[in-house]
Amino acid sequence: MGDLMLFGLPISLGTMLYQAVIFTILVFILKKLVFKKLIGILDTRKEAIVEQLRLTEDSKLKAKKNLEKSDEILHQAKIDARELIKYNEKVAKQLVQEAKEEAKHILQEAQEESSLARTSSYTQNNQIKGA
C-alpha cells in the first residue's frame, strides 16, 4: 500500500491528496457559509456596543449637567423665597403697625366725637330746661 517509499515507509499519495482536498473544501465552504456571516455579526455587535457605551457616556454627562443646572435653580429659588418672605414680613409688620395706629386714631376720634356730642346734648337739655 503505497506509491512512494520514503525511508522504508510506504506513503499513499492518494490519501494525502484526498485529505488536502477535503480539508480545503471544508475551509472554503465554512468560510463562505458560516464565518463570513458570523464574523460580520461579531463586528456589527462590537460596533453597536461601542456606540451604546458612547451614548451612555454622553447621556451621563448630559444628566450631570442638567442636575447641576437644576441644583443652581433650586438654590436661587430658595434665596428668592427667603428674601420674599423677609420682605413680606416687613410689609406685614408695617401694615399691622399702620392699622394699629389707624385704629387708635379712629378710636380717639370716636371718643372725642362722643364726648363732644355728650356735652352738646347736655347743653341742649339745659336749654330746653331753661326755656
Next chain:
Amino acid sequence: MVLFHLTFDLSIIITTTIAAIIVFLIAYLLTRNATVSVPNKWQNFMEWIVEFVKDIMKSSMVASSNLFIISTGVTLLMYLFIANLMGIPFSIITVGEHPVSWWKSPTSDAHVTLTLAIMIIAYTHFIDIRLHGFKHFFVSFFKPFMVLFPLNAVEQLATTLTLGLRLFGNIYAGEVLLAFLASAVSHGIFISLLVSIPMLIWQAFCIFIGVIQAYIFVTLTMVYIAHRLA
C-alpha cells in the same frame, strides 16, 4: 484501493469525510439563525469558538482580521477536535488476511496530520511570497549568512515534520494503548473487569490529549503565520 495509479486508504477517506461532515453540520446548523442581537446558546457557542481562535491569533501577534486565516483556524480547531475524539469510544477492526482498522481517529494516521502540516507550511510560504515578493522569500533562506542555508532549509522541513508528527504521535499512542486495553476482553471476565478502570481513565486522558493537541496545532499554525506576516 487504487485509482489513477494512486493508492487511497479507504478507512481514512471514510473517517476524514465523516469528520468533515460533522464539523460542517455543527458549524452550519448552529449559526443557521444567527442574529446580531442577543444570540441563542448555540450561536453563542460558535461565537465562543471564533473568539477563542481570535484570542490565539492575538496572543501569537497575528495582527490580522483576515477572514481566511480566522476561518482556517476555526475549521482546523473543530476538525482536529472531532477527528481526535473519533477513535476514543470504539474502533472497528476487521481481522482477515490483512487486518484493517476501519474506524479510528483519522489523526492517528501520519498521512492526515502530515498533509495538514504541509498545507499549513506551504500556506505560510505563500503568504511570504505574496507579501514580500519571491525574491525576499528566496533570500530569506540565506539569512543571516549564506552558510546557514542548510540550517534554514532543515528548519522548514523540521517544522513541517514536527507539526504533523506531534499530533500523529499523541493520538496514535492513545489509540494503541486503548486497543491494547480493549484486547483484554478476550482474556475472560475477570481480566476485563480489572482493565475497565484504567480503560476509563485512559479514555478520559485521551479526550484531554485530543483537545490539547488540537489547541497546540492551531496555536502553532498561527505562530508560523505570524512569523511570515511580520
